[in-house]
Amino acid sequence: MDRVDLAIVGGGVIGAVIAREAVAASPGATVAVLERGLAGQGASSRSAGVHFPRGGTERVRSMSAYSQGVWERLAAELDLPIRTVDATVVSAGNVDGVSPVYLGLGDETAPAHDWAAAPGTRAWDLDGCHYADVQAVAGRVLAGLRDRVTVLEGTEVTELSSEGGYHRLTLGSGRELLARRVVLAPGPWIGHPAWAELVAPLGLRVKKVVAAHIEGAPAAGDPLVVFHDEDAFVLPLPERGHYLFSYTCDRWDVTPDGVGPALEPSDLDDARAVLGRFAPGLVDQCTSGRVFCDAYSPDREPVVAELLPGLVFAGAANGSGYRLAPAIAAETVAALDLTPTGTIPQPLQRQS
Ligand SMILES: Cc1cc2nc3c(=O)[nH]c(=O)nc-3n(C[C@H](O)[C@H](O)[C@H](O)COP(=O)(O)OP(=O)(O)OC[C@H]3O[C@@H](n4cnc5c(N)ncnc54)[C@H](O)[C@@H]3O)c2cc1C
Structure with a gap:
């Protein structure tokens, strides 16, 4: 043995x-x-592989800061497929509601896109973001x-x-x-x-995780837009020729061997409903995506x-x-x- x-x-x-x-x-x-x-x-x-320096608790914020440092070092050491990306955090709230969650939220800025500029929306720069082919x-x-x-x-x-x-x-x-x-x-x-x-x-419980794909070639320098209030983000993927839209799917107690690789019709309906709240112009381009699941703790x-x-x-x-x-x-x-x-x-x- x-x-x-x-x-x-x-x-x-x-x-x-x-x-x-x-x-x-x-x-x-x-x-x-x-x-x-x-x-x-x-x-x-299936991961979108996004890192943003964020956490809902002190422990997660500290894990996020530590992990960012390690990924940056390993990316160089092992030539990992990790790409830095500019990022903007968007919220209808004020900075006091947003800044505790992020590490080093930057200056207030103009929303990155017309579709991220709903009335009353404010935006802030966020440094240190990247995404990876996980x-x-x-x-x-x-x-x-x-x-x-x-x-x-x-x-x-x-x-x-x-x-x-x-x-x-x-x-x-x-x-x-x-x-x-x-x-x-x-x-x-x-x-x-x-x-x-x-x-x-x-x-622990297992929750379905869905990220929709939005057709349309990202422009050079397009930022990651984090919709703080929705716990969602739009990530430009120029190397794949489309955007990725991650939102919070609320389907619990699935099993990894039961979740197929294909989206169910309701997955896209749900994605479009969330996307339509702040980017109605993108809804028709939200036509495909990726789906799997992850383990969640209490x-x-x-x-x-x-x-x-x-x-x-x-x-x-x-x-x-x-x-x-x-x-x-x-x-x-x-x-x-x-x-x-x-x-x-x-x-x-x-x-x-
Ligand atoms: C659509 C989607 C988007 C996501 N986006 C992000 C994101 O932007 N940023 C982020 O940080 N995270 C994201 N995640 C979450 C992230 O991908 C996962 O948390 C992470 O990949 C989990 O890694 P893991 O190694 O624990 O699990 P896995 O990658 O699932 O690895 C576990 C491995 O265990 C193996 N295994 C299971 N049972 C056995 C067994 N009996 N014997 C031997 N091997 C076994 C499996 O084959 C599997 O390869 C996303 C997830 C999904 C589904």
């Missing part, structure tokens, strides 16, 4: 960044990433680790049990793996029978929780798992007490 110091279940963006943080913290540790499909093909593959980011982060981390794709973890300080993972192939530490980073697959009971006390903060000694759940980032992945990874590795077998314990090194 194979043994590793750390098994990470899930090769999405969160699992990939945890693997990177784990080998940085504990270079001699043996680490395996177990992914039932291909790396990055879960929720990460599936490619997950793949590239793992690619850079292949000499130090065993990445097993097409490998489902079918059972999980714990005994004598080890966790036994049964793989779809019938092979078994004994791990001193386990991270569950399954994205929206929180209900997998191997861990559903363990995860249940966290009170308090809308990401979850890093030790479920059993040495077994940590990491995720439930409430539709923000790309932008908060580095901070989730740092918290996860800190929770793991990850010391390589047979070496002198060393303090964890946190990335700054």
